[in-house]
Amino acid sequence: MQRAGLAVAELALAVAxxxxxxxxxxxxxxxxxxxxxxxxxxxxxxxxxxxxWLGEPGQVPPDSQAAWDRFMASGLSLSETPPLQxxxxxxxxxxxxxxxxPHGAMADWLSxxxxxxxxxxxxxxxxxxxxxxxVWCSRPATSHAQRHTLSLLTLKPGLFTGDGRDASGVVxxxxxxxxxxxxxxxxxxxxxxxxxxxQHNSHKGSYGDVLVIGxxxxxxGAAVLAAQAALRSGAGRVWLGLLDExxxxxxxxxxxxxxxxxxxxxxxxxxxVVCGCxxxxxxxxxxxxxxxxxxxxxxxxxxxxxxxxPSLRQLLQHRTERQRPTVxxxxxxxxxxxxxxxxxxxQSDRLxxxxxxxxxxxxxxxxxxxxxxxxxxxxxxxxxxxxxxxxASAGTGDVLAGLIGSRLxxxxxxxxxxxxxxxxxxxxxxxWPQDLAFDAEALTTRVS
Numbered sequence: 497m498q499r500a501g502l503a504v505a506e507l508a509l510a511v512a513x514x515x516x517x518x519x520x521x522x523x524x525x526x527x528x529x530x531x532x533x534x535x536x537x538x539x540x541x542x543x544x545x546x547x548x549w550l551g552e553p554g555q556v557p558p559d560s561q562a563a564w565d566r567f568m569a570s571g572l573s574l575s576e577t578p579p580l581q582x583x584x585x586x587x588x589x590x591x592x593x594x595x596x597x598p599h600g601a602m603a604d605w606l607s608x609x610x611x612x613x614x615x616x617x618x619x620x621x622x623x624x625x626x627x628x629x630x631v632w633c634s635r636p637a638t639s640h641a642q643r644h645t646l647s648l649l650t651l652k653p654g655l656f657t658g659d660g661r662d663a664s665g666v667v668x669x670x671x672x673x674x675x676x677x678x679x680x681x682x683x684x685x686x687x688x689x690x691x692x693x694x695q696h697n698s699h700k701g702s703y704g705d706v707l708v709i710g711x712x713x714x715x716x717g718a719a720v721l722a723a724q725a726a727l728r729s730g731a732g733r734v735w736l737g738l739l740d741e742x743x744x745x746x747x748x749x750x751x752x753x754x755x756x757x758x759x760x761x762x763x764x765x766x767x768x769v770v771c772g773c774x775x776x777x778x779x780x781x782x783x784x785x786x787x788x789x790x791x792x793x794x795x796x797x798x799x800x801x802x803x804x805x806p807s808l809r810q811l812l813q814h815r816t817e818r819q820r821p822t823v824x825x826x827x828x829x830x831x832x833x834x835x836x837x838x839x840x841x842x843q844s845d846r847l848x849x850x851x852x853x854x855x856x857x858x859x860x861x862x863x864x865x866x867x868x869x870x871x872x873x874x875x876x877x878x879x880x881x882x883x884x885x886x887x888a889s890a891g892t893g894d895v896l897a898g899l900i901g902s903r904l905x906x907x908x909x910x911x912x913x914x915x916x917x918x919x920x921x922x923x924x925x926x927x928w929p930q931d932l933a934f935d936a937e938a939l940t941t942r943v944s
Contacts, residue, residue: 500530504531517579519546520532522547527592528549531619539570550589585614587606592620596633606623616641616665629653629845630846644668650671650676657847657879659866682879686882694730704904708771708773709762716747719774726901727902729944760782766791768794772799783808800824822859824859870911880915882925884925
């Protein structure tokens with residue numbers, strides 16, 4: 497706890513190097529003890545420290561009691577009321593033990609901290625955020641604070657998925673010099689994606705074929721986006737099977753690099769298929785053949801909704817039992833339909849939901865959203881750290897499906913293809929030029 501307090505105090509100085517007044521709100525548990533220890537260090541360094549504490553001496557955990565004793569020996573005292581102004585606030589109220597919504601004085605203090613424009617440091621996790629699932633029980637109506645979270649000993653999955661990104665702000669990590677042996681709940685995918693190296697002595701046949709099938713009436717754009725993403729990210733050849741016959745000629749004239757065919761004329765043997773983008777109900781007709789014959793298969797959008805048909809679900813099961821690479825790319829509502837639950841249940845534990853769907857289908861599952869989760873049978877799930885809210889836009893999911901298909905066609909296994917495509921997709925959006933308008937079509941131009 498003393499190490500944790502020092503780490504918190506050091507981060508406070510780094511975040512507010514010219515700060516003079518620091519308000520530390522401490523809860524009754526060990527998280528509050530960390531805050532008391534931080535106050536001692538800041539006081540020693542000549543800072544004005546205002547400490548609010550919800551604990552009672554003699555009624556707190558032993559480590560927190562020891563921190564309280566040191567706090568009192570340092571000459572510091574508690575403030576019965578929060579300060580009117582401060583240069584940096586420290587939330588040491590709940591930590592990892594807090595998966596409930598704060599109330600009373602705790603809720604009032606958190607409201608004051610988030611409304612202020614001064615930096616806010618959250619010890620381990622934001623109070624009210626479930627450290628495992630990323631569910632935020634105390635989401636403020638408005639927050640002006642510059643949020644920082646110092647994760648201690650280990651990184652917590654909830655910091656990076658669900659509400660975690662919004663609740664945590666900038667995440668810092670300190671292992672406190674303690675080596676912890678444990679099986680991780682998830683891996684964090686945080687590296688910048690690297691472009692694939694291509695041999696100079698190669699040709700279009702060296703990089704695989706992708707078949708994109710979708711685009712029912714009024715939705716041909718979705719299939720085009722997936723096909724363009726697949727081609728521009730390196731697939732050797734891309735065939736586009738539009739389900740809406742009336743648009744094929746128009747699309748062919750506008751996108752000469754794509755090879756258009758009637759879906760029934762496309763042979764999926766030995767090829768990678770991306771199926772479902774804008775497919776509507778019409779995709780159900782071609783889905784049995786794709787499930788049975790495609791060498792590698794990405795199922796998106798309406799192809800996922802079609803899997804409620806028991807016969808199609810059985811074909812999917814047979815396919816994965818034969819170990820044919822298969823990737824499902826649901827958003828939370830599609831995942832809820834496949835799992836037979838509601839969106840709230842999916843979002844309440846995104847790691848478990850992705851794993852459950854992967855185990856039930858035998859496929860690699862990409863559960864889209866803030867902190868996209870990639871799960872595969874009998875593997876530790878991966879949480880993607882890249883991304884940006886601008887991806888909450890029509891068509892970006894179709895682009896992702898095309899990226900995954902392209903990587904599959906170029907020889908990556910299903911899990912690696914999904915992980916790297918998700919990372920690339922999020923990284924491009926995260927580093928999008930501020931002066932450039934963003935939409936899914938523009939996104940396809942930067943996926944090479």
